Amino acid sequence: MLKANNPNKKSSQNISLSEITNPNAIAQIQHFRKKEISTSELVNGILNQNRTALSRAITLIESTHPTHIEKANSIIKSCLPHVNQSVRIGITGIPGVGKSTFIEALGIHLTSLGKKVAVLAVDPSSALSSGSILGDKTRMEELAQDANAFIRPSPSGSNLGGVARKTRETIILCEATGFDTIIIETVGVGQSEIAVHRMVDFFLLLQITGAGDDLQGIKRGIMEMADAVIINKADGENSQNAQVLQAAIQKTISLFPKKDSEWVPFVSCCSALHKEGITEIWQTLTSYFETIKKNHFFEENRKNQNLDWMYETINDELLHQFYNQPAIITQLEINKKAVQNNEKSPFEAALELIRIYKK
Amino acid sequence: MLKANNPNKKSSQNISLSEITNPNAIAQIQHFRKKEISTSELVNGILNQNRTALSRAITLIESTHPTHIEKANSIIKSCLPHVNQSVRIGITGIPGVGKSTFIEALGIHLTSLGKKVAVLAVDPSSALSSGSILGDKTRMEELAQDANAFIRPSPSGSNLGGVARKTRETIILCEATGFDTIIIETVGVGQSEIAVHRMVDFFLLLQITGAGDDLQGIKRGIMEMADAVIINKADGENSQNAQVLQAAIQKTISLFPKKDSEWVPFVSCCSALHKEGITEIWQTLTSYFETIKKNHFFEENRKNQNLDWMYETINDELLHQFYNQPAIITQLEINKKAVQNNEKSPFEAALELIRIYKK
Structure with a gap:
């Protein structure tokens, strides 16, 4: 649908006229609006230039839910070669x-x-x-x-x-x-x-x-x-x-x-x-x-940016995994209370959690 | 020396006149300017309101050197009760x-x-x-x-x-x-x-x-x-x-x-x-x-800020420990090259490093 001839065609909900009048397109949109949808369906949708699939995949990227993150990672991996x-x-x-x-x-x-x-x-x-x-x-x-x-x-x-x-x-x-x-x-x-x-x-x-x-x-x-x-x-x-x-x-x-x-x-x-x-x-x-x-320069710059991207992913993942570990979730609550009641300094409370995580 | 009577006294290097004319103060300044100085000496200096000791301790906080970080942590811990x-x-x-x-x-x-x-x-x-x-x-x-x-x-x-x-x-x-x-x-x-x-x-x-x-x-x-x-x-x-x-x-x-x-x-x-x-x-x-x-509110706000401080310390420590682990240092170099040569996607390179770290 990205290949519509007239790019200025207007319609509701950012969908081109051809999408609204074409029964196949309507079926596809309805398909991608379903509640549960597999990652491979989303990847296929994306590679077929379907923007509803794109929107849903982005929503997965933006989610903090572990299942969504897993799905998002798998979609990105499949899209990367394309x-x-x-x-x-x-x-x-x-x-x-x-x-x-x-x-x-x-x-x-x-x-x-x-x-x-x-x-x-x-x-x-x-x-x-x-x-x-x-x-x-x-x-x-x-x-x-x-x-x-x-x-x-x-x-x-x-x-x-x-x-x-x-x-x-x-x-x-x-x-x-x-x-x-x-x-x-x-x-x-x-x-x-x-x-x-x-x-x-x-x-x-x-x-x-x-x-x-x-x-x-x-x-x-x-x-x-x-x-x-x-x-x-x-x-x-x-x-x-x-x-x-x-x-x-x-x-x-x-x-x-x-x-x-x-x-x-x-x-x-x-x-x-x-x-x-x-x-x-x-x-x-x-x-x-x-x-x-x-x-x-285009190529060189992209290479350097890819390194940045690698670092960003590492840093983000490290924090994500720490805060989702069961032992940490439990102890974090205890240490939060101790810090709030001035029983532990924030500095010591933090280093203690790190020690537990390392075990 | 913070107790000088005239706060507008001017002198070189932010040292009050009493410090320059007082042999004990001069000896103390020279002492804290020495190259090697123990953390307990710095803590004593700080608790005796010596700003040269304070400056040196801050320099340790700002350092990225492992020994300095360790020293800095120990100084902070000793200062916290005071x-x-x-x-x-x-x-x-x-x-x-x-x-x-x-x-x-x-x-x-x-x-x-x-x-x-x-x-x-x-x-x-x-x-x-x-x-x-x-x-x-x-x-x-x-x-x-x-x-x-x-x-x-x-x-x-x-x-x-x-x-x-x-x-x-x-x-x-x-x-x-x-x-x-x-x-x-x-x-x-x-x-x-x-x-x-x-x-x-x-x-x-x-x-x-x-x-x-x-x-x-x-x-x-x-x-x-x-x-x-x-x-x-x-x-x-x-x-x-x-x-x-x-x-x-x-x-x-x-x-x-x-x-x-x-x-x-x-x-x-x-x-x-x-x-x-x-x-x-x-x-x-x-x-x-x-x-x-x-x-x-003063008290409540400080408590909440202490929680922020705990989180900041955790996040910063997690990254610091990851990037200083020998296995990671080695593999990071390999993955950096692979990303730059387009042999690995930055996304996969990052997740691979995380997997190695978890082992």
């Missing part, structure tokens, strides 16, 4: 910069070129701020109804490592489902940028004028990671300010050390709302990918 | 908001009241941005030379859990050394706020006018954690704008759910540069601490 040569693009920017509008404009441009676009998010703060990015699909209403696009909010979790791992695994499933352009959104505020930068081929920073401390502090770290800095909302009265900011950022970037990719980050203006500048941005991205595939 | 009833204050705000100036003004006010102030920092991004907060003591030149103040930059590390754990352990050592007011600085951008909020009794958010998205997005989550929002740089022409922002924040905060502490967060303006408003802020903090000690 991943395609997608491109992975990270997009960041502080709240208010227009990330959703930009991603929607870019996504629609990409599907109009025949691309299949998956939009994921990494937002470990969503547990706290109770407002996950991409949580509300209406923020990208047009793209959400595009038959060649798939949008999935950030997995929840206060632990960045866990959120990042789940997102990496979701990328694999999206690629096995035939999505060739993976966009990963994150909020422009720190650690999650670093995590997203580690899982993409291209990292794009969105900016706006008048955001205060554009060029200093933590932002500098994020700007150093960026392959492109795009000033959004460069329309109407704001156009001139945007150009001033563009020049300032250009100057800052020229002072940064050369990138391993040999790519010189580009700075440009756009108006995602008016869909201005989007085509040019995609053209530049295309030439970026040509460059880094030619000089083998 | 921690005093300090207050722990977290301070955050985006870069440019004037955190250093504010902390210096507050710190000097506190030492003038006879308090002993330790300033620590949590900044896991410092590894990436290569500019740790508090890294440069000259940013708080006056406070750094105050005999009753101790300033320590953020421990380095890209892993927030590890940085947070080291900071908690450092708090214990500072308290055992007699510091009664612990200030923990962090950058106002996300996960590290949550970590710091979990280790302090009072959480203060610094703001400035014109910072753009003051009231939206991720900032909302941080604002919800705040016990006070202080608008800094409220001087000269900016005074009126600061008052407008104060009213807007006040309104936002009034819509938040009631805090467990029953404390209604206060919003006020100050000019840290001109030392205006600092006395009033400290008065409000004093009444905060009276309130939460009376209604037992």
